[in-house]
Amino acid sequence: xxxxxxxxxxxxxxxxxxxxxxxxxxxxxxxxxxxxxxxxxxxxxxxxxxxxxxxxxxxxxxxxxxxxxxxxxxxxxxxxxxxxxxxxxxxxxxxxxxxxxxxxxxxxxxxxxxxxxxxxxxxxxxxxxxxxxxxxxxxxxxxxxxxxxxxxxxxxxxxxxxxxxxxxxxxxxxxxxxxxxxxxxxxxxxxxxxxxxxxxxxxxxxxxxxxxxxxxxxxxxxxxxxxxxxxxxxxxxxxxxxxxxxxxxxxxxxxxxxxxxxxxxxxxxxxxxxxxxxxxxxxxxxxxxxxxxxxxxxxxxxxxxxxxxxxxxxxxxxxxxxxxxxxxxxxxxxxxxxxxxxxxxxxxxxxxxxxxxxxxxxxxxxxxxxxxxxxxxxxxxxxxxxxxxxxxxxxxxxxxxxxxxxxxxxxxxxxxxxxxxxxxxxxxxxxxxxxxxxxxxxxxxxxxxxxxxxxxxxxxxxxxxxxxxxxxxxxxxxxxxxxxxxxxxxxxxxxxxxxxxxxxxxxxxxxxxxxxxxxxxxxxxxxxxxxxxxxxxxxxxxxxxxxxxxxxxxxxxxxxxxxxxxxxxxx
Numbered sequence: 235x236x237x238x239x240x241x242x243x244x245x246x247x248x249x250x251x252x253x254x255x256x257x258x259x260x261x262x263x264x265x266x267x268x269x270x271x272x273x274x275x276x277x278x279x280x281x282x283x284x285x286x287x288x289x290x291x292x293x294x295x296x297x298x299x300x301x302x303x304x305x306x307x308x309x310x311x312x313x314x315x316x317x318x319x320x321x322x323x324x325x326x327x328x329x330x331x332x333x334x335x336x337x338x339x340x341x342x343x344x345x346x347x348x349x350x351x352x353x354x355x356x357x358x359x360x361x362x363x364x365x366x367x368x369x370x371x372x373x374x375x376x377x378x379x380x381x382x383x384x385x386x387x388x389x390x391x392x393x394x395x396x397x398x399x400x401x402x403x404x405x406x407x408x409x410x411x412x413x414x415x416x417x418x419x420x421x422x423x424x425x426x427x428x429x430x431x432x433x434x435x436x437x438x439x440x441x442x443x444x445x446x447x448x449x450x451x452x453x454x455x456x457x458x459x460x461x462x463x464x465x466x467x468x469x470x471x472x473x474x475x476x477x478x479x480x481x482x483x484x485x486x487x488x489x490x491x492x493x494x495x496x497x498x499x500x501x502x503x504x505x506x507x508x509x510x511x512x513x514x515x516x517x518x519x520x521x522x523x524x525x526x527x528x529x530x531x532x533x534x535x536x537x538x539x540x541x542x543x544x545x546x547x548x549x550x551x552x553x554x555x556x557x558x559x560x561x562x563x564x565x566x567x568x569x570x571x572x573x574x575x576x577x578x579x580x581x582x583x584x585x586x587x588x589x590x591x592x593x594x595x596x597x598x599x600x601x602x603x604x605x606x607x608x609x610x611x612x613x614x615x616x617x618x619x620x621x622x623x624x625x626x627x628x629x630x631x632x633x634x635x636x637x638x639x640x641x642x643x644x645x646x647x648x649x650x651x652x653x654x655x656x657x658x659x660x661x662x663x664x665x666x667x668x669x670x671x672x673x674x675x676x677x678x679x680x681x682x683x684x685x686x687x688x689x690x691x692x693x694x695x696x697x698x699x700x701x702x703x704x705x706x707x708x709x710x711x712x713x714x715x716x717x718x719x720x721x722x723x724x725x726x727x728x729x730x731x732x733x734x735x736x737x738x739x740x741x742x743x744x745x746x747x748x749x750x751x752x753x754x755x756x757x758x759x760x761x762x763x764x765x766x767x768x769x770x771x772x773x774x775x776x777x778x779x780x781x782x783x784x785x786x787x788x789x790x791x792x793x794x795x796x797x798x799x800x801x802x803x804x805x
Contacts, residue, residue: 238294240301241273243416246398246457248373250278251465252301254294257412264508264618265434268427268708269671271412272462274298277402278306279395282372285313285340287393287402288461292325299329308334313361313369315377316341317404317461318387320500324352331358340369342381344527345389363391373397378453382406382446384439385524386503392446394453401455405435406446407473409463421469426709426770428473431463432480438493438510438522440484447477487519489632492536494523494565495546496555501580501612502548508618509544509578509607512625516700517775518632525557533564541632542574542603544625545595547587549579554587562591566598574635575600576628578607578621585610603628604736616673620737623702627736630700654801664723664795666730667695668746668754669706669713675754676703677740679730681797682776683715691783693765696776702734707779711767712751715783719760723795726758750785760795761788 241253257271266272274290276298284306290298302308311334314327319341331337331353338359339349346362361369369377374397382390384405393402409427418424436443458466458473466473491513497503510520521536537543543565547558554562569575575595579588585608592606604624609617662681669676682696693715697704707713718726726744734740746754751764765781 238297240294240297241414241416242301242305245277245459245465246395246400248280248375249395249398249400250305251416251459252276252278252298253416254290254298255412256293260293260410263504264511264622265431266410267434267618267705268410268430270410270427272410273412275459275461275463275465277459278302279371279375279377280306281375283312283370284310285315285369285371285377286311286330286337287315288317288404289314289323289326289330291320291322293322295326295329298326299333303333309336311337313337313371314339315393316345316389316391317393317402318390319345319348319352321352322500328353328356331356340379342383342389342391344383345391348389380446380449380453382442382449383527384436384442384446385522385527386435386439386507388524388527390446392450394455399454399456400459401450401453401457402459403450404461406443406450406460407458407466407477408435408460411463413464415464417467418464418469421466421472424464424469425476427463428476429480430708432477433514434507434511437480437484437514438507438520440481440519441521443477444481447474447481484514484519487517489518489541489629489636490539491518491520491629491632492523492533492540492543493520493546494525494528494533494536494543494558494561496525496548496558497546498548498550498555501609502546502578504613504618505578505580505607505609505621506546508613508621509546509576509625509628511705512622512627513629514625515622515704516626516629516633518629523561525561526555528561530560530564533561534568537565537568537573540573541636542576542628543569544576544578544603544628545591546577547579547591549581549585549587552584552586554590558587558591562594566594569600571599573600574603574628574632576603576606576624578609578624580609580611580613582611603631614673616737619674619702619705622705623736626700626702651801658799658801661796661798664718664727664797666716666718666726666756666759667697667703667707667713668716668741668756669703669711670753671706671711674706675740676706677730677754678703679727680715686780692768693763693781693783695779695781696773697779698776700775704777707767707770707777709767709770712753713765713767713781714749714751714753714755715763715765716756716759717761717763718795719790719792720795722758722760722792726756727795757789759789760792762786
């Protein structure tokens with residue numbers, strides 16, 4: 235594995251990008267789930283005055299400052315512009331100010347409030363951006379600022395340089411992928427990474443993202459410079475179109491969940507992001523609400539317009555933060571008792587806030603969509619997968635309740651049902667798909683499987699978007715296709731058809747061994763194939779995967795089990 239480094243590239247006139255790179259997963263957060271590394275992109279503009287945009291987090295502090303000092307006398311640094319601020323970036327900021335105490339920090343008002351806590355009495359000069367303001371660096375670099383707040387990043391600030399037509403977009407238009415390529419030549423290869431990033435980071439803030447894009451459309455940019463991943467030049471128009479499509483897709487969903495949370499150290503926000511991802515996978519939209527910045531009216535409207543709500547809270551001094559207590563009161567006063575609810579939170583030494591929320595909702599007569607989630611300190615990868623599955627279960631319960639309330643089928647719907655009966659006569663081999671990434675395992679029963687190619691030997695596999703295993707089957711992921719034997723398949727089929735709770739071990743009581751690609755092989759299978767995902771195609775409510783088969787073996791003699799269905803509308 236390559237070591238962390240800083241890649242420096244001349245981006246435009248008087249402008250450099252310094253990409254702090256890691257090929258390993260940077261954090262245990264759902265947005266890094268594809269495990270393709272990431273880059274933390276910082277930018278240096280040197281006019282008559284010099285500005286540094288978005289220094290990276292503390293995991294890059296030493297190598298970043300070394301690379302920066304090779305290219306700039308830090309006594310000449312005039313401004314440090316922050317697209318957003320968190321404690322992780324604060325460590326680099328403190329080290330930078332120790333070397334360049336004369337520099338003025340430029341940030342939004344929410345970031346300035348966070349800055350006071352992070353710098354702990356440091357007397358740094360701060361310029362607070364409160365609207366559409368500008369900053370003249372000289373030589374034509376008249377920077378223009380655009381406030382683009384987001385529930386997770388209420389302090390987000392984008393910057394536009396008309397001289398170079400570069401738009402610095404912070405969390406917008408990014409992707410967590412690391413490589414030598416600075417710009418997006420062959421941009422379509424990054425589409426999966428950008429879509430995954432959007433779904434994890436932005437999909438739960440449709441209203442705020444749409445507002446931000448409207449503001450940014452007035453800036454005639456030739457290049458987007460995001461906080462993570464390749465810079466967007468060649469596929470800029472296509473990415474803008476994709477963002478519009480993804481936003482519309484979220485807005486068009488019939489059912490919505492309100493996800494209300496506060497986060498002291500970022501851990502509860504990380505859990506919220508994973509739960510939101512799980513809800514979204516199941517075809518239900520999410521409105522994330524940061525209780526620390528939302529108004530009472532915004533919370534009230536979100537509750538009244540949602541089919542269910544989920545609360546997340548840290549525990550501070552044995553209590554829930556005041557914003558959460560306020561949001562709780564608004565919810566209890568306005569929620570319908572038929573709405574589904576959920577509770578989660580992180581804590582250090584005790585979790586009284588989580589217990590309080592659970593007790594209040596239970597006493598008020600609400601039904602819970604998943605078991606209350608309590609996480610001590612930072613979540614692990616397995617915990618985040620469990621949270622994602624909890625979100626999916628929550629959404630499925632809401633959809634099931636809606637379906638139960640629907641009227642009986644009409645004549646035209648009955649005619650449609652006849653077509654579904656005909657479609658159901660298509661048959662497929664009964665298989666169990668298994669995979670493992672680190673401590674996280676996944677399995678599902680599958681029958682929509684077909685050989686697709688002779689050379690190289692390959693197959694197609696359809697996976698429902700709401701399946702727990704779906705997030706483990708992206709490009710270059712490994713899995714094993716366990717083909718079941720007729721007459722001996724019922725036990726395995728029954729086991730893998732039963733509902734599993736979030737985080738449950740799918741392989742408990744099942745004999746397995748580990749394949750060369752790391753995925754479990756079921757010893758009772760007729761045969762198995764070790765596969766690697768080569769491509770994914772989005773098809774309605776499923777993803778169709780094309781996978782190359784790398785190894786395989788017949789484990790016993792027999793005939794393949796076949797799945798006969800009565801309808802093409804369900805499994």
